[in-house]
Amino acid sequence: MRLMKHSGGTASTYKEFPGAEPASQAPRWALLQAVERAGQSAPCQPSAAVEQAPAEPQDPPAGLLAQLAASQPAVRPHPFAQPAPAEAAIQPPAEPLAVAAVPERSANPFGALFRTAPVLEEPPRESARHGSLKSLLKGIGTCR
């Protein structure tokens, strides 16, 4: 499944995109198949394999890829606009973990090793995370 693919001319189409595999994908994952084959065959002999004949590359290169590139449409530009508000809202804010039961300090055999205060009494996670991110970027920004 494709996790992300650009499928159109707007930023909103740059998102999770299951299905519609490109035709070039078949046969699938040649590299994984090569690994599978390598595992079944005898290990290579590095000492013998490093002896190589001098290569005679061609100038200019006229290989398979050049032909592929010539036969394919040019990479068409697409605008990466600033994300729409709807996009930014794709990821819902993390909910604080529910704490079923907070043990009393006296009941905790490990002393103060574990949290004894309810999570809800702490500063909101969102604002704390945002504040630390801003301070980090600010710190980097002033470090020239």
Added chain:
Amino acid sequence: MSLICLSSPKGGVGKTTLTANLAFAFQRLGLPVTVIDFDVQNALRLHFGLPLGDARGYVALAEQHRDWKRLVVPTASGIRLLPYGVADDAQRLAFEARLGEDPLFLTEALQTLLAIPHMVVLADTPPGPSPALNALNRIADLRVAVLLADAASAALVPQIEQGLFFSAQQARSHLPVGYVLNQVDRRRRLNLDTTEFLQARLGDSLLGLVHRDEALAEALASQLPIFAFDPTSAAAYDIDRIAQRLAQQIESLKRPPYGQRQLR
């Protein structure tokens, strides 16, 4: 004939994938391309269809062959490849020592390749400081730092700006270090914030963004260049634009500054 060094202070930022696909993009621009893998992981070759069991590489033979053109592995794409190859510890250490101690080692090794008209040589380096990075910094025409759109990468920008990563004193290139921001995903808040922060901070030094796109990983798994696997993908578009930007910089290097041109 230009040497471009791609590097990053941290690992896992997608240097090798970017190097390989930039090579394909330069080839689409009609330029002859060579890629060199300076990373012991020896992963660059996987993007060019070398068999997994193929142990060929230039590192093990670098002592015997001063001209690395003789060690080039031709690929089906037409791109010339110098894979790191299989090398034992002694060979690797000797290679790194030579890179660090002999300032002419890399120059002599690449001069025949770089003498090919319009040749673009892309060098993929291991993450962080390394003898290869220092040696490449001394002779590269363009230096590119690859970063992720996250706070850890952003925190390393001051080091690069201060010349602590690409040594400013030893650099041949008079151009500032260029940046590529990889795996940009505007749906994620930190990613978006970091992207906007680095866009503002880096200005024209930011060569471009590569949006997070599963097509890149799928192209490698399918053993195809991104331009053959999915030419309409966001990553194909992004990488194409970055290659064009780099090609413009290469052209500008060939032309003398305005004040030094001969007027007709």
